[in-house]
Amino acid sequence: MCDNNQWLLFDLSTLLARIEPGNPRFQEILRTPSLSCSIYHLPAGSKEMQSAHVEDELYFVLEGRARLRVGEEDRPVEKGSLMYVQTACDHAFFDIEEDLTVLAFFGAPLRLA
Numbered sequence: 001m002c003d004n005n006q007w008l009l010f011d012l013s014t015l016l017a018r019i020e021p022g023n024p025r026f027q028e029i030l031r032t033p034s035l036s037c038s039i040y041h042l043p044a045g046s047k048e049m050q051s052a053h054v055e056d057e058l059y060f061v062l063e064g065r066a067r068l069r070v071g072e073e074d075r076p077v078e079k080g081s082l083m084y085v086q087t088a089c090d091h092a093f094f095d096i097e098e099d100l101t102v103l104a105f106f107g108a109p110l111r112l113a
Helices: 013-019
Strands: 025-031 035-042 058-069 073-078 082-085 091-107
Touching: 035 058, 073 091
Parallel strands: none
Antiparallel strands: 025 035, 035 091, 058 073, 058 082, 058 091
């Protein structure tokens, strides 16, 4: 049975209102031992400085248009795109044509032996 401390409700419009237009921003909204979630905003024309992570990632584009490079392959992404990036894969958003805002979900970190 769940009590009131075991779940949260987020209002997307409230979360989006925290974004400062024109400024790159990475804002964590949830962290548990098995999952984290952040809003990630990249203004049009900006350069992203992503690198490989120790967690699986799932990105959901809320607004904007860009390209996502994973390893040697890249694809266009836009509002409604859902992208999975496996642990330890180099990746980056680039050619950001319209301000890009994504929800970024991270699984539990991979435990390396």
